[in-house]
Amino acid sequence: MIRTIAWREFRSLFLSPLAFVILAVTQLILARLFLAHVNLFLMVESRLPTLPNPPGLTTLVAAPLLGNVGVLLLLIIAPLATMRLVADERHNKTLPLLFSAPISMRDIVLGKYLGVLGFFLVITALALAMPLALLIGGHLDFGMLACGLLGLVLLAAALAAVGLFVSTLTQYPAVAVMGTFGILFLLWILGYANSGHGLGRRIVATLSIVDHYEPFLRGLFSTANVVYYLVLTLTCLLFAVRKLESERVGA
Amino acid sequence: MPGMDNGTERDAGHRPEVLVEAVGLTRVYGRVPAVSDVSFVIRRGEVLGFLGPNGAGKTTTMQMLSGNLAPTSGRVLIGGHDMMSEPKRAKAALGYLPEIPPLYRELTVDEYLDYCAALHRVPRPDRTRLRERAKARCGLSEVGKRLTANLSKGYQQRVGLAQAILHEPPVVILDEPTIGLDPIQIREVRRLIRDLGREHAVILSTHILPEVQASCDRVQIIHKGRLILSETIGDLERRSQSRVLMVAFHRAPDTARIAELAGVQSVTSMGDHRLRLFHDPDQDPTEALMRLSMTEDWGLREVTPETSSLENLFVELTGEQSANP
Numbered sequence: 001m002i003r004t005i006a007w008r009e010f011r012s013l014f015l016s017p018l019a020f021v022i023l024a025v026t027q028l029i030l031a032r033l034f035l036a037h038v039n040l041f042l043m044v045e046s047r048l049p050t051l052p053n054p055p056g057l058t059t060l061v062a063a064p065l066l067g068n069v070g071v072l073l074l075l076i077i078a079p080l081a082t083m084r085l086v087a088d089e090r091h092n093k094t095l096p097l098l099f100s101a102p103i104s105m106r107d108i109v110l111g112k113y114l115g116v117l118g119f120f121l122v123i124t125a126l127a128l129a130m131p132l133a134l135l136i137g138g139h140l141d142f143g144m145l146a147c148g149l150l151g152l153v154l155l156a157a158a159l160a161a162v163g164l165f166v167s168t169l170t171q172y173p174a175v176a177v178m179g180t181f182g183i184l185f186l187l188w189i190l191g192y193a194n195s196g197h198g199l200g201r202r203i204v205a206t207l208s209i210v211d212h213y214e215p216f217l218r219g220l221f222s223t224a225n226v227v228y229y230l231v232l233t234l235t236c237l238l239f240a241v242r243k244l245e246s247e248r249v250g251a
Numbered sequence: 252m253p254g255m256d257n258g259t260e261r262d263a264g265h266r267p268e269v270l271v272e273a274v275g276l277t278r279v280y281g282r283v284p285a286v287s288d289v290s291f292v293i294r295r296g297e298v299l300g301f302l303g304p305n306g307a308g309k310t311t312t313m314q315m316l317s318g319n320l321a322p323t324s325g326r327v328l329i330g331g332h333d334m335m336s337e338p339k340r341a342k343a344a345l346g347y348l349p350e351i352p353p354l355y356r357e358l359t360v361d362e363y364l365d366y367c368a369a370l371h372r373v374p375r376p377d378r379t380r381l382r383e384r385a386k387a388r389c390g391l392s393e394v395g396k397r398l399t400a401n402l403s404k405g406y407q408q409r410v411g412l413a414q415a416i417l418h419e420p421p422v423v424i425l426d427e428p429t430i431g432l433d434p435i436q437i438r439e440v441r442r443l444i445r446d447l448g449r450e451h452a453v454i455l456s457t458h459i460l461p462e463v464q465a466s467c468d469r470v471q472i473i474h475k476g477r478l479i480l481s482e483t484i485g486d487l488e489r490r491s492q493s494r495v496l497m498v499a500f501h502r503a504p505d506t507a508r509i510a511e512l513a514g515v516q517s518v519t520s521m522g523d524h525r526l527r528l529f530h531d532p533d534q535d536p537t538e539a540l541m542r543l544s545m546t547e548d549w550g551l552r553e554v555t556p557e558t559s560s561l562e563n564l565f566v567e568l569t570g571e572q573s574a575n576p
Contacts (some may be wrong), residue, residue, distance in 0.1 A: 004369040008355075015357040097353035097414070100317040101370040102343040249321045 001103050005111025010118045013081065019119060022080060029127055033068045034130045037061040058141040062131035063217040066148045069127045070155050070213055073120060074188055078156075079180040082118055082163025083114045083173040084242070090171040100249065109240045113164050120156040124149070145221035151216020153230035158209070159184060161236035166195055168243040185208070270422050270452035271316065272343070275483035276310050278476075285311040288325070295438065296422065298448035300457040300467035300484075304423040310350055310454040313426045317347035317463050329422055343372070346420040356363040360391060360410055361371055363399055364417055370420040384415040388443055390436075394433035394477025404431040404454045412440065416447060423447055425455040429462060441466040465490070472568055494556065496523075496528040498540065501550030508543065512536045 013019040041060045048054040089095045098108050128149065134140065166179040187209040205211050210234075212225040265326040278336040279287040286308040293299050303309050314320035316327055316558040318334050318341065328346035355363055364385065368378045381529055384389025388390050393401060399410055408431050428444065429437045448454050457463060463470045463484070470487055472480040503524050510518045519527045521542040531538050536553055544551035 001372070003371075004366070006365055012355070012357055091353040092354075092356065093349065094353040094355060096317065096319050096347065096349040097367065098370070099319045100342055100345065100347040100349075101367075102339040102341065103370060104373060168555075248319065 002107050002111045002114065005098075005103075005108060006114040009085070009115025010114050013116070013119050018080065022077055023123065023126065026069075026077065026123055030065065030071065030127050030130065032070060032154055034061070034065050035066050036135075056141060057131075057134055057138045058144045059218075059250045061134065062145055063138060063148050063219075065131055065191070066126065066152050067214070068216055069124060070152055072212075073123070073156055073159055073186075074184050074209070075181070077120070077123065078159035079177045081155050082167055082180060083176040085164050086236060086240075087118060087166040087167045087173045091173070093249075096137060105241050105244050108166070109237055110243065113160060113237060113240075116164065117157060117160045120160060121153070121187045124152055124156065127147065140209060141219070147219045147221050148217045150221070151213050151225070154216075155213050157231040158229045158236075161233040161240075165243070167241045168240045181196040252530055254517055267297075269293070269527075270295050270330055271454065272328040273316065274323070276315055276322050277324045277328065278315060278320065279323045279346070280327075284476050286315070286473075289473070289476075289478050290325075291471060291478070291481065293452040293454055293511075296449060296454070297469060298444060298453040298467045299326075299406050300463035300470040301454060301473060302454075302460065302463050302470055303458060303473040305458055307473045309458075309473060309474075312473065313347075313349070313424055313456055317345060317349075318485075319344050319347075319349075319417055321522065323361055326495065329557055344420055345422040345424060346371075346415035346418065347424045348411045348415040348426060350429060350430075352397040352407050353414070354410060356398065359398055360386070361395040365416045367417055371420075373418050374446075381417055381419065385417040388416065388446075389413040390439060402442055405433060405436050409436070409440075419451075422453050423450055423453045425551075426451065427457055429459070430458070431544060475567065493531050494530055494535070494571070496537065496540075497553070497555040497576065498526050498528060498551065499553035500524045500544065501552055502525075502548070504544070504547065505550040508547070509540065512539050512543065 038061055041057065044060070086095075089098070097245075131140065131145070162183055163176070164181045165177040166183065167173075169179065170176050187207065190204050190208040206228075212228045215222055215225055263333075268381040269292045271291075273292075274290050276286055276289040277284065289312060290310075291299070301309050301312065311320065315334075316329075316336055318327075327341070329341040332340040332344065334341045355366070355472065358366065361382065364382045365378055368381060373381055376575060383392075389412050391406070391409055391413055394406060399407060402410065408428070412425070412428060415425065420522045425444070429440050432440060441462070444455060445455055448466075448468065455462075455466070457486060464487075467484055467485050470480070471478055501524065504526070506518045506526065509515060509526065509528065514531045514536045515533065518529075522525055528536065537556075540554070541551060543549075
């Protein structure tokens with residue numbers, strides 16, 4: 001049942017031009033950034049062997065690219081791809097179809113969530129194709145790449161959950177876009193606004209969505225970072241289920 | 252719970268199973284009760300018409316029956332399963348057409364119906380057969396490959412109807428099923444509802460009286476959130492057949508003398524020398540009454556026949572000056 005809803009959600013994205021436009025524009029931007037990373041690598045390549053522990057293609061090209069994918073997902077793709085999930089159904093009065101079918105609220109939310117997460121994974125896979133193309137002439141540190149990829153998937157999972165939750169709050173997709181963008185952008189700049197010190201600084205750093213992502217890109221796996229994304233994801237999904245349940249009970 | 256039944260007595264003792272049971276349904280929005288203390292049952296093979304002016308609480312009741320809205324108090328049982336404690340089982344037994352058909356604009360009719368079938372856990376091998384059957388019943392065979400967004404309002408309504416009966420649920424809940432249809436389509440849909448009523452329990456809401464007469468076995472009138480009438484269509488029509496005369500005199504007459512007149516069923520005094528005469532539809536006592544008034548010198552000054560059509564009945568029951576037929 002979750003799969004049925006997820007599949008429809010995934011397909012519906014591709015039945016509108018939005019998904020294709022997102023994929024095309026993202027790929028174009030990422031390709032440009034990828035070439036810039038490669039260029040930088042070629043510029044410094046000759047001097048690398050002189051360093052004691054020289055960074056390779058993975059550190060100088062693949063990791064920054066995954067970082068770029070994360071930022072694009074956070075700033076544009078997640079708000080846009082999740083805006084319609086529930087808001088649109090509410091606007092078009094299609095929710096009664098789901099609410100009167102023998103499906104639990106949890107399954108509805110999970111289905112929608114996995115549908116949009118699938119779309120994020122398509123974006124990730126297309127982006128990943130670029131560093132993998134470097135295998136033709138160079139070699140990559142697969143352990144580090146896998147770690148970065150895990151971080152990206154965890155980030156995407158959290159972004160999709162935030163977007164889905166915000167979409168349950170309104171019937172206007174435009175409001176959902178702005179809401180998700182606002183929340184995610186604030187979570188992002190928390191990492192930059194680390195001017196304070198002591199406890200406040202640590203709390204802010206703990207909440208920042210990007211501070212937890214960067215260690216993955218450097219190949220550092222830490223349980224705390226995994227837990228951060230899982231907690232954020234589960235909280236938002238739970239809130240989404242609660243919101244829809246409360247709709248039935250009514251205010 | 253046989254005590255809750257307010258249907259006919261003709262097949263007492265050997266009745267079909269109760270498929271829908273609403274017990275004391277109440278729904279309060281803020282402080283305003285939209286529906287208060289509504290109770291009824293629907294059995295297999297019955298079409299129940301839910302009649303009321305706009306804003307009477309029809310849609311709210313339908314939403315509670317279909318599990319889209321939790322009642323403030325009271326409960327709903329569909330096929331014996333409580334909507335609150337066993338929602339999946341209760342919902343598995345129902346098909347619901349909301350006020351606005353819940354269509355996904357980006358899907359074709361076939362894709363949409365297949366998705367609905369999947370949501371209702373119709374096994375994959377049965378989906379095509381059931382989809383084609385529902386399409387044929389709703390007159391959609393020609394439009395399977397078209398996007399629902401591009402269909403006319405009437406066709407969209409029919410797709411919504413097809414969605415509600417697709418998985419052949421025992422209980423079908425239709426909120427204003429003929430809205431937006433042209434007269435020919437309305438006739439087809441009414442025939443379809445009668446058809447469904449043979450094996451299923453159907454509940455439909457409408458503010459159109461002839462609709463109830465055309466397709467229902469039983470009617471319930473809801474007004475300001477309360478059920479004010481619940482009877483069979485036959486009773487309702489019989490009620491509307493028996494003619495009523497309003498008569499007024501200058502001097503108080505002897506009501507017993509009037510009651511003796513041929514065809515008069517009953518006489519009630521309305522005060523102020525006014526009487527209300529119920530008489531057989533085919534025996535108008537007006538002439539005899541006038542003659543009697545002359546000889547007894549009652550001073551008959553007014554005779555007004557009350558045509559008790561369903562509209563009048565409705566106005567009378569709801570106490571509104573302008574019902575909205």
